[in-house]
Amino acid sequence: xxxxxxxxxxxxxQEGESSSLNCSYTVSxxxxxxxxxxxxxxxxxxxxxxxSAGEEKEKERLxxxxxxxxxxxxxxxxxxxDSATYLCAVEGLGNEKLTFGTGTRLTIIx
Amino acid sequence: xxxxxxxxxxxxxxxxxxxILRCVPISNHLYFxxxxxxxxxxxEFLVSFYNNEISEKSEIFDDQFxxxxxxxxxxxxxxxxxKLEDSAMYFxxxxxxxxxxxxxxxGNGTRLxxx
Numbered sequence: 001x002x003x004x005x006x007x008x009x010x011x012x013x014q015e016g017e018s019s020s021l022n023c024s025y026t027v028s029x030x031x032x033x034x035x036x037x038x039x040x041x042x043x044x045x046x047x048x049x050x051x052s053a054g055e056e057k058e059k060e061r062l063x064x065x066x067x068x069x070x071x072x073x074x075x076x077x078x079x080x081x082d083s084a085t086y087l088c089a090v091e092g093l094g095n096e097k098l099t100f101g102t103g104t105r106l107t108i109i110x
Numbered sequence: 111x112x113x114x115x116x117x118x119x120x121x122x123x124x125x126x127x128x129x130i131l132r133c134v135p136i137s138n139h140l141y142f143x144x145x146x147x148x149x150x151x152x153x154e155f156l157v158s159f160y161n162n163e164i165s166e167k168s169e170i171f172d173d174q175f176x177x178x179x180x181x182x183x184x185x186x187x188x189x190x191x192x193k194l195e196d197s198a199m200y201f202x203x204x205x206x207x208x209x210x211x212x213x214x215x216x217g218n219g220t221r222l223x224x225x
Contacts, residue, residue, distance in 0.1 A: 032213075034213060034214070036216075041218075041219075041221075042218050042219070043114075043201050043203075043216035043217050043218045043219050044153065044201070044216045045216070046213045046214070046215060046216075049213050087153065089153075095166060096141070096143075096158040096160075096165050096166045097143075097155035097158060097166055097168070098145075098153075098155060098214060099155070100152045100153040100154070101152065102151070102152050103152075
């Protein structure tokens, strides 16, 4: 069974203070690893898909990286509007479902 | 940018009643999904739907649940006899194609409250 563990559960940063969120996973053949952002009362908003170890993707202040066992979401010089819950999910080969972690609740303090 | 839309945004129902949650996926997408999120918990997979049939379902998706694509645009989730533990946010999602080249796009959910 696919499993995803995210850490930390919550993270408070000062505006401009860079950090990283971790996503550890186990899956029997990785089809894709997904990062989503979720604001309160909203649905997950797609950020990135990573497919193979060594891959990196960037979008504004966010950069996602992937190894065979974990993924990191690096946030550089965050702003208050980056405050949200960041979700990691994996999809294994041969199935049609995403398995989500519990997320990291990120708060950026002005 | 095209988006997945869900109605209603909030549904309150009494235990034992039937509810239908509605979704309009992105128009050219071919794969459709329902997920749910109980307050404070993970987003959980319920069911995937392709080519007018269920392609995969979870243990949560028992005989009380059903899905339908009644026309070319809507995708519905029916719960026949709601229980208190069905209270959750229900998210519809769609993707263009199956596999690793197409991410899932989620709607903003229907908050179901069973009293």
